[in-house]
Amino acid sequence: MAKKRRSNPLALAVLVLLFERPMHPYEMATTLKHRHKQDSIKIRFGSLYTVIDAMVADGLIASRETVREGKRPERTVYELTSAGRAEMREWLAELIEQPAKEYTDFEAGLCLLAALPPAEAIELLKRREARIGEARRTSREGLDRVLGQGLPPLYLVEAEYRLSRMEAERRFIRDLLWRIDAEGWANSPAWNALHRAPEKGPEPEG
């Protein structure tokens, strides 16, 4: 009986590939790379065979045949079971429908921002804004190029999503910097209390 294993998103990618057609692991890897899915899904190709074995054990996929061309290693071709198809649907539906709490590095940084002295924090925020600006431009150009070649936008929604996130974050940072300035946060006691002392501490023992 298939316990729900939804930790590794590589498994979902495998389900979707096998939903298209039966395939052997190595081909899955190259297909995923070719479609740049690593940009949107955290994929460790070293885990591919392990993940596939687990999915077989869970009854989500099954090996259809094992063929050998010449003296190359055997290829095991897998296909989706109906349990696998159901799992794919449910899993995917969950990802789309349910806004999940996602932790980002930047949010963690922001929520500890007061531990940096104001001037440094401001400088770092400005740099981030600039970096995102660059990344955005690059992505935009790449996206337009591919769209220009006629690939349907359905296959590029994730890139559009990334772009919209970058733009939103840039706006947020600009707005934040503006407020820090306009409202004089850098001079507030709230922010300065911790950044006056001479700042020294004990050394660890050797």
Add this chain to the structure above:
Amino acid sequence: MAKKRRSNPLALAVLVLLFERPMHPYEMATTLKHRHKQDSIKIRFGSLYTVIDAMVADGLIASRETVREGKRPERTVYELTSAGRAEMREWLAELIEQPAKEYTDFEAGLCLLAALPPAEAIELLKRREARIGEARRTSREGLDRVLGQGLPPLYLVEAEYRLSRMEAERRFIRDLLWRIDAEGWANSPAWNALHRAPEKGPEPEG
């Protein structure tokens, strides 16, 4: 010598707390909970003591004293070392300055969207939009309430950030739904090719 261990963000939170003042682990936990840092940082309180031990071993923090009140368990009070202070600065600076690639569930879902039949995908996107709308309202109200009580906005930037993300995502989804409709994606062969067949597959062997 301190290897860089930046995997668990709980360690960063500990550094920041000890930057404010020496503290014992249990107090760190309650302080973090009280300030709702779990909302922005992925914190497993079960790992707190383990993480602290590792940080001591790395020379980032040091135990300052061990006290006992009555017959309660001993409390070990820790403080920051100067290596710890430096690590805190660097780590925090990195989080703020460097836009890191972050993988979100939604992006993974989007990049596999074509594996769902158009009607279902649209329905799910609408539901997500609605859910985010609700969450946004709730967060907005909570934030305004706290701001109204006079807590400086410096300590709430992460909440504002979350809000701005929700709004951006909502706009993105609305825009996407609009385009799907206006551009007739649901009737495109690209999207329908996989969703015609009777859809059955082999069962796994008992």
Add this chain to the structure above:
DNA sequence: CGTGGTATATACGGCGACGGATATACCGGA
């Protein structure tokens, strides 16, 4: 004839959590 890239798969050591169980004692309320 060698060299490097592609095709195809296996194996495994190690690490960093995760998270639940365990232990004791204080304290306020019903």
Add this chain to the structure above:
DNA sequence: TCCGGTATATCCGTCGCCGTATATACCACG
């Protein structure tokens, strides 16, 4: 007087992955 919550900490099994090394063979190129 008992209960449940809070205060304070330890321990450890399990899990999932990460990442890299390993192995063989085909093929194109110079």
